[in-house]
Amino acid sequence: MTNLNTDLGFPTQRLQADVLVVGGGTAGTMAGIKAKQANPDSDVLILEKANIRRSGAIAMGMDGVNTAVIPGNSTPEQYVREITIANDGIVNQKAVYETGRLGFEVIQELESWGVKFQKDPDGNYDLKQVHRVGKYVLPMPEGKDLKKILTRQVKRHGVKVTNRVMATRVIVQNGRATGVVGFDVRSGDFVVIQAKAVILCTGACGRLGLPASGYLYGTYENPTNAGDGYAMAYHAGAEMTNIECFQINPLIKDYNGPACAYVASPFGAYTANAEGHRFINCDYWSGQMMLDIYKELNSGNGPVHLKMYHLDDDTIAKIESILWANERPSRGRFHEGRGENYRTHGVEMNISEIGLCSGHSASGVWVNERAETTVPGLYAAGDMASVPHNYMIGAFVYGRIAGENAVDYLQSLDHLEPDPDFLAAEQTRIYAPLTQPNGIPHTQVEYKLRRLVNDYLQPPKSPHKMEIGLEKFVAYADTLTAMGARDPHELMRCNEVSFIRDCAEMAARASLYRKETRWGLYHYRLDYPDRNDAEWFCHVNLKRTESGEMELFKRPVEPYIVDVDLKREVYDVAVR
């Protein structure tokens, strides 16, 4: 066995855990805590490639809970209906139902830990209507403290944390997940962790498309989330689902952050065209809404903006204080720099780069209502696991479900010694860029790859373009071998680029496979502009075959548990 990491001077670290959680963000912290609560004697380890205090999407600034099902305001059944319709019927309702059923308990537990949710003067949760029907949005005035509070709870529960280790592959032996390999992004050490169950919580694939700024890390999503979990689950042999259902968001033009209509619309703000007129009747993010924005932008009625100038001074001051204080002070500076004032002008909006994220849309690693992937012992939760429109509360709920079920599953299992050939091959693969420090810098390689994503995959989707894109993504595997790294931090970036390439290939193949249009702009095909329920009312799943091919197939939609008549209830937010 060649020992590349020792040739390069890096020792191997060996660790063991009963439950190994990869990614210490929203879902991961909860998974760790819940596993420990379920069995305080179990050894639970969270692996985090950044620093758990500040890692993950929450650290980008959180304004509120998007999907709170609170008794007296809405029911899990209503929530399931709303998500079923918003996702054009392609849902496993049982899985969506869990988010509605357990969300309130999550909110109460978070509150007991010190998280503040907005209440009215009578002490009731101050829910806002942003969805088409029903109130599910609950403001969190001190969202910036959330990660700090979670980290404290992780510590209090005795969950171990290893920061700055990037997982690169799941170890699968005898058909089950038995650990993870990766490396320390600070020291470069090779890290091998044996585990009886592995929970992937690595978030979205936020670095798929290239943002308009051209800045690699200027993405809407947390840029640390490069689709690591998507690629790791795929290579472990797990099924992926509906990868063609991209994530695209309405953004403030030239500013890296969401438009925050959720915050502003309950105060009376709305999305308007250049003439100041409404063209959508609901600001809840969906593919259908994005399609209407896309059409408006391309209709001569653009640009589109978030309109607040019709509001009074006090109301605007209130919106500003929420938007600018909550970890996004840069937003205030940004508007100032552009000479923009919410009082006089609309905030110009644009369409974001594409990404993969089940939390916002529906693309992810296939999981059932127990957070199980199709590989025994491998669980997934949060933005990378396929429960649509799950957002933050769904990430917490599924972190919890994964943590509890993993503890249950592993009871009679032992650790397995990893296969030395597998470890050797992984070392060679992971460390290759460090053996050629003068290879092509990762910034160049990633930039070109993501330009290809923009050029060939950005909806509306054209079959010929996607075919070309696919060919290029496949050939790009060669380009990756030319990448060089000068230190372990750059090595992390190089490994991320390989994850992004995997995701791009999956996105191209899945988009070519589903020959219809669905989810508004998310999967808008120019050659099949209509929805075709007769042939495509199903999930499109994909997985890696034994021989390493990417195989695509249809998976039937599970029987509904909540009746929804999709013929009558078409998700439509356009104002006509």
Place this chain on the structure above:
Amino acid sequence: MDSELSQWITLLRSPLLDDRLVAIKTLQHLGDEDAIAPLIDALQDDDPTVQTLVITTLWEFAHPSAIPPLIGCLGSPYEAVRNEALSALKELVSTDDLMKLLDVLQTGNFHAQLNVLVLLRKIHDAQALPFILPFFESENAELREAAVITLRYLNQVVRCEPALALARDPSEVVRRAAVLTLGHLSDEGVVPLLSHLLTEDTDWQVRRNAAQALDTLADPAAIAALVAAVADPEWQVRKFAVRALQKVTDSRALPALINALADESSDVRRDAATALGNLGQTEALSALQQTLNDPDIDVRIFSERAIAQINQTLAQTAHG
């Protein structure tokens, strides 16, 4: 602030070195953010061990308020302090810190400048270009080298005339770096200059890097130089020249590539086989057949593939 915490913070100013080290370690363990400001003050400690440990601790907190003071440590007279600050900042800096870093470039501190040039690779923002360019004319070869490497990471910069001069720098270390950077630029003079250096530079590493850069650029105009370089005395130069010829396929390379099948380096023989396969000319077939009993297994595998590829090309043209 709770009394336990304030007790450790007070200890940060103890006259005893061990006390101060224990205090920092404890604050790191407690992880209470109220300790951040006093820790930042402790960066002024006289002892470099203390300073280094404080940096590690601030890194652990990862709070943005520590970024400017950490940038201040990049020019420390102590190597350990500088290195720890650099490692921490590699993780912590973002595009928001660009202006602060560019300010440091304007100071006269060599270490600070060198470290900032490295950090700019993390941010890779083209706005940094005008601040990097003056270092191309620095008296100090290390700064010239660092600056031209940093340029390579700025993926939005595609033309940069001043970089060409560095490929003729008196220091071979600078030339080696500059030549690789040229592989990412599209200025008119780039390919002729790289072609010239590939065959004429006295330093074999410069010649090898020139071959690598031409491989990246894959420009047919370099064909003559690449063919000549297949006869370079250094095997690494030959190897990368042959690699570049895998992409730039031109029948003028045929004789050189056939010769390369008998090269003393197995890497060169293997890569030449692939290049011949891509070239797709029947003239190569008999030479390739002879390598099927090459002592190196890789050579045999790639020769077989090349033969198959040429036969396939033949079959297609016959039908077409």
